[in-house]
Amino acid sequence: MKAARLHEFGSPLRIDDVPAPAPGPDEVLVRLTHAGVNPIDIRLRDGGAGRVELPFVPGCDGVGRADSGPVVVYGAGLGLRRAGTYAEQVAVPAKGVVRLPDGVDPVQAAGIGLAGVTAWALVGRGVTAADRVLVLGASGGVGSLAVQLARSAGARVWAQTTDPEDASRLDLGADRVVACDAAGLRDAVRELEPTVVLDGLGGAFTGAAVRAVANGGRITVFGVSAGARGEVDYATLYRKSVTLYGHASLAMPAADVRDALVGCLELVGAGQVRVLVDEVLPLGAVNAAHRRLTERRTTGKLVLAV
Incomplete structure (x- = not known):
């Protein structure tokens, strides 16, 4: 064979x-x-x-x-x-x-x-209809499923991509699709003020997510396609009472x-x-x-x- x-x-x-x-x-x-x-x-x-x-x-x-x-x-x-x-x-x-x-x-x-098992676990980590969810890297295999599963949980969902062309192709039921880099993330999602960020990008995006998430928000990093290392402002993290998780479905x-x-x-x-x-x-x-x-x-x- x-x-x-x-x-x-x-x-x-x-x-x-x-x-x-x-x-x-x-x-x-x-x-x-x-x-x-x-x-x-x-x-x-x-x-x-x-x-x-x-x-x-x-x-x-x-x-x-x-x-x-x-x-x-x-x-x-x-x-x-x-x-x-x-x-x-x-x-x-x-x-x-x-x-x-x-x-x-x-x-x-x-x-x-x-991809499906990862997305299922991410959304199953307490996402409810009361949440405002931001999915980073929504054009990826996990991200595209996470958008749909979060919507099925009743949450308000925004999908992020770095490619403007992806923004016009992502018909996944998200309430909004935004195209931005890490530097522009906070401004791009200010209106949403997400309570949950599902981060499949890592790199500079994780630090940007800490700045963008609502007080008391939760961020789960499940991928590093934008980089395995980045900077996080710990003062912002603790002052906003942000919880930062990591997830790998291979450890489930x-x-x-x-x-x-x-x-x-x-x-x-x-x-x-x-x-x-x-x-x-x-x-x-x-x-x-x-x-x-x-x-x-x-x-x-x-x-x-x-």
Whole structure:
């Protein structure tokens, strides 16, 4: 079978012919049709998500068919501690396999694993109809889902993007879409005075979010696509009684991951949430997909047809 494998940290992946996996006890063999592309895949490629034995198959989520029917796979160490979904077939622990609901587009399902579970957890951290939510990086895979989930919770939601063109394309139900950089964030969202900021950008945006959030507000950082380091004015943080959280869905208990994935798929099946898919690319274009994510040239998810 074909698989995209990492042979050297920091180097592009190669498409190899490899033997099909043999599932062990409590594992399911899944013949994949699509795999999601996530920033964690790039971090793993560059050696920033733990050291794995090479060559290694990345990819932490995807969709395909098991003997029981169509399924979505995510979690259980896929693509991080064991061979992942950048391949035609994968052996998955049973706890990482969820039935694909009838009527759900497999391409959308391929983009909902890591992104959907993260967005579900972010909004589930106490977002209510009383909140005014600002989603930073709303054109990303997680951000675009977080906007929709926060709206479904009844909150007032503004979506932020750095690209003015994205602002005209983001039809996700947000009350407003603003296009600004970190320096312009406070002025751009002054009218909203958010009580909750979901920050998928990091870098200078986290410090800007501290200045922009309402007194007593909550900020959750779940990504660093704008930079892994930044400055925060601690005086502003404590004077405003701001609570700053970090979140990684990869650290969630397996049962919570499964519940979140099932919940997201149910909302997609009911037409209440849609996965924003930028493009479906062939497996052989995996390195081009990684470049586009690194350069932030995507709106929503990139999906590989495997």
